[in-house]
Amino acid sequence: MNRKVWIAALLAATAAYTSACGGGGSQSPSSGDGPSTVKDQDKPKEPIELLVYAAGVSAEEFDTRFRSVLKNKFPHITVNYQTNTKGNSLAELVSAGTIPDLIRTDIPTLKSSYLDLQLGYDLGELIKANKYDMTRFDPSFTQEMVDAGRTGAIYGLPVPPYFPTVLYYNKSLFDKFGVPYPKDGMTWDEVYEIAKKMSRTEGGVVYRGFSANFNSILRDNPFSLPVLDPSADKLADTEKWKTIFNNYKRFYDLPNNTIETTMNAENNAFGNGRIAMQANQHNIYLVIPPEIDWDIVSQPTMAGAPKRTGQRGPAYWSITRQSKHKEEAFRVIMEMLSDEVQLEDSKKGIPTTLVKKEVRDALGKGHPVYGSKNMKAISYYEPSAPTPKRKPELVDINGSSQTSVLYQQFIPFAQGKKDVNTALRDVEESLKKLLEQEKSK
Structure with a gap:
């Protein structure tokens, strides 16, 4: 199927769910048609570990933006974080058999640092199963990922900053x-x-x-x-x-x-x-x-x-095809991209990937430097x-x-x-x- 037709169909399929989901990033399926159900979620969760890899992003930044949110939301998940320190490039980790569950990818290196390493995994089924609202995002970001993958797959969801x-x-x-x-x-x-x-x-x-x-x-x-x-x-x-x-x-x-x-x-x-x-x-x-x-x-x-x-477009949260915890990894992505997390990001001067006006308008308002700058210049024109x-x-x-x-x-x-x-x-x-x-x- 034509890539743009495919994504348009996917967006249309999820749009009907928008009001029920509230547009946030922590939606849960309301019936048993997905990988997990409300009843499943009431059961005690088995402890699991997820390895998250993000080149160029310090552990301090990851902890500040995401760790406490994830710990509170998913106490059964231990998130291990790795960045590209010496001897720990993504290629080296893959060669050693230590393949992350989640990777922060980007468009310029999607080919060499994700697809060529045979890590590519299409999020399409997880998006459908979780009835995840793709219309939350600026469409230029989601479309670029589809185009860059060149197969019609959605290999990642857009994460600030851009x-x-x-x-x-x-x-x-x-x-x-x-x-x-x-x-x-x-x-x-x-x-x-x-x-x-x-x-x-x-x-x-x-x-x-x-x-x-x-x-x-x-x-x-x-x-x-x-x-x-x-x-x-x-x-x-x-x-x-x-x-x-x-x-x-x-x-x-x-x-x-x-x-x-x-x-x-x-x-x-x-x-x-x-x-x-x-x-x-x-x-x-x-x-x-x-x-x-x-x-x-x-x-x-x-x-x-x-x-x-x-x-320059955003980075993307991607799941590896080798991950044994794809559903849990997707729920972690949903939480990291939630309205609440992106609102806090925006206040710090980090431009959002969402279309939500409240989040966009908050840009820089909680930052000691950006709070006094003409931040409206950033959105004076559309991307x-x-x-x-x-x-x-x-x-x-x-x-x-x-x-x-x-x-x-x-x-x-x-x-x-x-x-x-x-x-x-x-x-x-x-x-x-x-x-x-x-x-x-």
Whole structure:
């Protein structure tokens, strides 16, 4: 069945249950048609252990957000948590036969760190059996997982955070130079005019008008344009990539606004206090020195592109096909994605994957820093549609590898060392080499 038809049918099937479930993440079946029933749930539970694996997420974060909730809800379940410490990569655990029950997956590495390891498990039957309300989630997130899996399966449910693109600005520098602050709803042309005014040298110090996290704004571009063509072994829509590359390069052609020599340095330049504006993600892991008086406005819009917020999608809670406790693992996921848990996340500045207005509107309101920022900038536009994924019959490569190829060529282009045609031709050649490597495996 066509993937989009399949998910539409699944959403329709669960929609009727929404009011009974209350839209929360801790619904229980009300009849005996699922793997367990109310009567079953009244019986004493046999103690079990679940191994949860999340690369890049500290044990402290997991404990703060989830552990006490899970302990109170499921006293019979012992949750063992593992992150990617030395010697404990997911591949190493799988090789050793220590396969987690739950894994925090994401779209860029879904292939290499989940499907290629033969861990993939379709949650479709558990969603149906538990009458779980999929309409709770932003549909772009659930659809992207279906598309990324390329089989019609739902390999995971979306967990915060996700990382929407915004425009940061240094209020102190705008005050210093007497330039009005940026505002929500600007275009890139308007931001360019501001960057002209803010790029200058004063007292021997160079102040740059603009910088950007290119990992973010190239990948999460306003056209939802993929790097690798969904239907052919080539760069997708070269003309649109020219438009995107040229739009950003003009900023680096301004006097006193030369791009940094490495992508990492450019991504982190805002923290040095001499950058007026930076296009970057709202990212709870982004560290801005406390002495910088900053705020955010909505991502600027580009001519010809939808007025949407570019965003790196969320991670997903996935179950492994090897797990012996799939039903219990799914109930744990339901609890971690409940309205109550996501409301607390939202108050801490963690953007929700839910459509519920109450949860969205709470963003940052309980946080000592975000509570004073223009957090409405994050939802000023709706999230961009997910990028089109490769046809199932075509060889694919990791999304993270595709993005790396792209931004590695942007730096020499922005430095004036390559013209746009050469830079994009080199991107395409690198993509073809990666595809050949993948085909030879």
